[in-house]
Amino acid sequence: MSDNPTPPVAESDQLKETERVEAGPGPGRGPFGGGMVAQKASRFGPSARRLLDRLRPERAKVGAVVGLTVVSVVLTAIGPRILGKATDLIFSGLIGGRLPAGITKAQAVAALRQRGEDKVASMVASMDVHPGQTVDFGAVGRVLLIVLAVYVTSAALAWLAGYLLNDVVQGTVLRMRAEVEDKVNRLPLSYFDKQPRGELLSRVTNDIDNLSQSLQQTMSQLLTSVLTVLAVLGMMLWISPLLALVALISVPLSMLLTGTVMKRSQGMFVQQWRRTGRLNAHIEETFSGHALVKVFGRQAEAERVFAEENDELFKASFGAQFVSGLIMPIMMFIGNLNYVLVAVIGGLRVASGSLSLGDVQAFIQYSRQFTQPLSQVASMTNLLQSGVASAERVFELLDAPEEEADGVGHAATGDRRRGEVRFERVTFSYDPQKPLIRDLSLVAEPGHTVAIVGPTGAGKTTLVNLVMRFYEVESGRITLDGVDIASMPRSELRAQTGMVLQDTWLFEGTIRDNIAYGRPDATEEQILSAARATFVDRFVHSLPDGYDTVIDEEGSNLSAGERQLVTIARAFLSDPALLILDEATSSVDTRTELLVQHAMAALRSDRTSFVIAHRLSTIRDADLILVMEDGAIVEQGAHDQLLEAEGAYARLYNSQFAAPVAG
Template identity: 50%
Template sequence: MTMRGPGMGGGPAMKKADDFRGTSRRIVALIQRDRFRLASVLGFGALMVCGMLAIPTILGDATDLVIRGSAAGGVDFGALARTLGIALGIALVTFVITVHNGRTIAKMAQHMAFELREEADRKIASLPLSYFDARPRGEVLSRVTNDIDNLTQTVGQVTQRIVQGVLFIVGVPIMMLTISPVLTVIVVVTLPLTLLATRLIGKRSQPRFVKQWATTGKLNGHVEEMITGHQLVTLFGRRDEGAAVFKRHNEELYENTVRAQWVSGLLGPAMMFLGWFTYVLVAVAGGLQVAAGALTFGQIQAFIQYTGQFQNPLNMLAALFGQVQSAVASGERVFELLDADEQSPDPVAVDDALARVEGRVAFEDVSFRYLPDEPLIENLWLSAEPGQTVAIVGPTGAGKTTLVNLLMRFYDLDAGRITVDGVDVSTVERERMRRRIGMVLQDTWLFDGTIAENIAYGRPEATRDEVVEAASAAHADHFIRTLPDGYDTVVGAEEGSLSAGERQLITIARAFLIDPSILILDEATSSVDTRTEMLVQQGMIALRQGRTSFVIAHRLSTIRDADVIVVMEHGRVVEQGDHDELLASGGAYARLYEAQFAQPAVEEEPAGA
């Protein structure tokens, strides 16, 4: 239902992501919304980590029991069994907690996805049409689907591991200190090297993930465009060009994804190298302490296990680092959508100023432009009296469709005002005002549902008899009844079983049903054949009775009976009057009329001349 402004239609340039911390904080804030589940994960996670931290010490004690028993001539198998039984019990408890936390985090992630999709849906409903004019639909769709899915799935995959990893990183050094402060210092000294590697690699991988998801959006936009316009692409033989564009986007996505994954993947090997280096230092130093009698075999065994517990979370976080970078890149794109400037808010309605609309419409010194440096409509004055039919004609780009978009408040004015019955439409809630206006566009739109549901889209409470009456008025009842399921035939946005004319008749019936006070017809009969056009014109005459109507037309034969014909050029009204007056004046309308209906000036020469 939009008209693209001059220069519109291409996707905006994606800005470089430079707020990793800010986006990460917002993602954490999203997780914190589900406080109950988060508290459950943290509480049980802490209990699980405590149990896992106790197991190496218990197993170390079991080792010392065996060594001391062997040296004393007999192992106390009862004590050994009790010790190992405690370790097994703790292991079973940690397993149950792990399963519980996994299920809880999955619910958290899906709840986040649910809320983000709802927020995105509400946001899209409140965005001005200029936002969609500047972006391909596939790009916006990619943010609402792919990016939200990537963000929430990653949250579900890494939250439990991050919680567990952080608790280990905090708890393991404490257990290490109880065994050997010297060995603990050796392990902790390697931590700055780990942080440095993470920082260096992260700086280089994050921009690549941003490019990856930006390219994904461009690819989706192109695919959506090619599928929607498949017939047109085939008709004009542009399949090869479309395939070339797809190949270019696909190759760009491939290259960006490989680069992002390769750079982020360097962190894993780096962490593994640091981990083995730490093991070697601990083994050498620990062996010397055991030889000196400062530590027992069981203690050094426990310490080596703690070293693994300390290194494993770091390695695990490193392995997840690429996913986190990708999720943050997606999160930034989602937040850019959620943070986009909304349309100006509706005024607080005290009463319904347009409860009863007579239909007097006036454009008073109206100025509007899509782009700041490209004027379109400047200082326009135009009025329509109740019940009048005002036809708007002019060359392409003159601003005809823009006029009705401004009346519908799809865009806000730069200057001037538009009034209905003397009431400035900017002081009325958009929804209340639009309820009084019926609109039929050149581009038909049907949603997935039955024909009856499509006709009743503006009045869902309408009865079947009212739907049939509206279809009859639009001369659509006959062809609807010839369909296998009649009014219950399922159609959709891409439904191919209906012709363009039949789809247009359904949208016209939709306008009949809402019984509007003001009617807007934007090339409403352009998709119907000549015979059907005559029938529709008869219905339109009946529909326009007692209503103010604005008819945008290129075919001048359809607006001869209009009360006022307004001729626009370059955003200005250059002429207005009825058909006979404008023809007699010999101005812009007469030139348009002659150009459309003049006979060829050169007769075809006889064969053989």
């Protein structure tokens, strides 16, 4: 489709996250094209909420995960308090062993006060001390067994919650991948004209993979951390409201610093993934056109562009990771300050008898458990922001305008149509400011071959794109056997149509598989018959494995002519009512061109054909030749008739034989 002018990108049609393609060859049209850079700032909140909405189909499992996590966190939270009882038993035993036996605790407290040891007396008064009795290791052992059971149960519930959460995340990502795949199939051709392939592939692969990793690593940790903060806060208030107030002082400070850092790093993460998309687009273009790069000696420029894009990606990635990495050290510093305050004030409270040593030990553990989840949440912000940035890019793809809905008036019947095509006052343009096809009317009779010729950019390929409904007409209509194609399902229309393009497309597989792609239910005999009719059989037997020879997606182990013959065989096997040949012989030698012409002659028999050609010698026998200039048909007729008219066609035809002017 080389003659078709690249559709301009109208601002009104542009996706909200992209800007105009930079000046130059442009993405997808050469090895040095510019990429699309997202210019809209990331909206973290709406994108995060939309991502969470994706979990709705798994809400039963999500509820189970929340329930299991709550129980696990509560068990973990009461562990230090129970362990504090063991500390109290040991400490009471040590103190009791140093007191005289045979007296009561009240007598021991009175004796200490008489000796002026009021602080020790207050501490003993608040403890469960039995003078003369040492540590009850049996009681300590029972407490430790209870703590062990609590922690083992908590760990088992956390493991089960993690297992269910993994199922939730992977199921969500599975549906998102399927939705993206369906979306790509519903996007109009104009979308792909505006998007670099590398950028699109980055959204479909890299961004979804990053989203999966981010969800997997953050959801469980985030839920556990939030519940831990709530549970630990409740335990701290139960033990000592004063110490809890001291611990809570660090929360607003932590939130303020974390929010400041997050705001700075958020834009950097968005830029990181945009730069990744640009670099992917450049690499894909350069690798796809590596032969062209070498032919024109542009390796140095390709390497320079790669180095620049790679350097920009490095700067964006380094900045995002460095800034977000500041959160953890800041949170650890605040946590350590909090630990010191709790230890000092708690020690004073133990000395005054207001708290037991076990309670202070438990509170110190709680203060660590309180700041640790906050630190974990802070450390997850880089993953969270990166994941939401990727989710936003995927959502932008999912929100892209789709092609118009199929008509419902004509269901596919499987019957082959006659192939009469009519253009009735058709008008179309890629850009409303630049009209291309205006008020065009023509009739292609069933079984006739219609050749379309004209200079590059005249609108020849646009014409067949409209027939295939790759684009929709602005006014007028196109009919197939009297039925408006706009009212037909695209699948039915395209099932009646076969295309052979200038750029051959083969996938990795055997030659047999590539031919059968045109008709998956074809028998072996039908495949071989199509191969013989299109002269594929002539060269296949010279290959090492015949029809089972595996070719790569570029078809590098076949010549250009051989690849073209395979695509013609594929179209022949599909047995279409309407055939479109777009410069199908432009890349082959003269001898192979004769074979291709014979193959196409067999393919065109008994079906309506549109042939786009620059070599006018290939369409001399066409039933009708249309000469197009600037989107309009300026001449039409048979070959001899048009030559006699000495008009536009005659000028084009004679220009093939004109010798270059010597300088």
